[in-house]
Amino acid sequence: MAAVRLWIAASHDAAHRNGGWAFVRAGAEPVGRAGGERRTTRARMALAGFLSALKxxxxxxxxxxxxxxxxxxxxxxxxKPPADPPTDAPDLRAALAKALTGRTWTLAIGDAAAATPTAFVTAWADMASEKAKASGAFEHAIPKPNLAKAKGL
Structure with missing residues (x-):
């Protein structure tokens, strides 16, 4: 079975402490979701996006x-857990550790400046952060017409 391709991005506004995340998963029909929270961190948003993508x-x-x-x-x-593990977002880290048990996965750095799925999810994460600032925590599907326009899926 081929690996499931997944792009994830987070956004955080340190001044207002709101953040957002987004992911896109390639497949026969691409799937994407975006969400955000108030009073959060970028790390928490990256972890929340990854957990949502694995559901x-x-x-x-x-x-x-x-x-x-x-x-x-x-x-x-x-x-690759470090010798001194991070202590932020223990709830999300524990849920991800469970969800990733027995899975093989790779991680690569994507270019958010080029016309790539990484740029697409970065833009959605930024929008999600702004929406969370205005209306609080949420999670929604990225509309299929928008996913169809994403370059590289």
Missing amino acids: DVPAGAALAVVAPRPDALVLHALL
């Missing part, structure tokens, strides 16, 4: 994850 991926499926550098650094601690 309906088959248990044995391998993953090929691509994220912008700041988010890839957060996710890397899940792939």
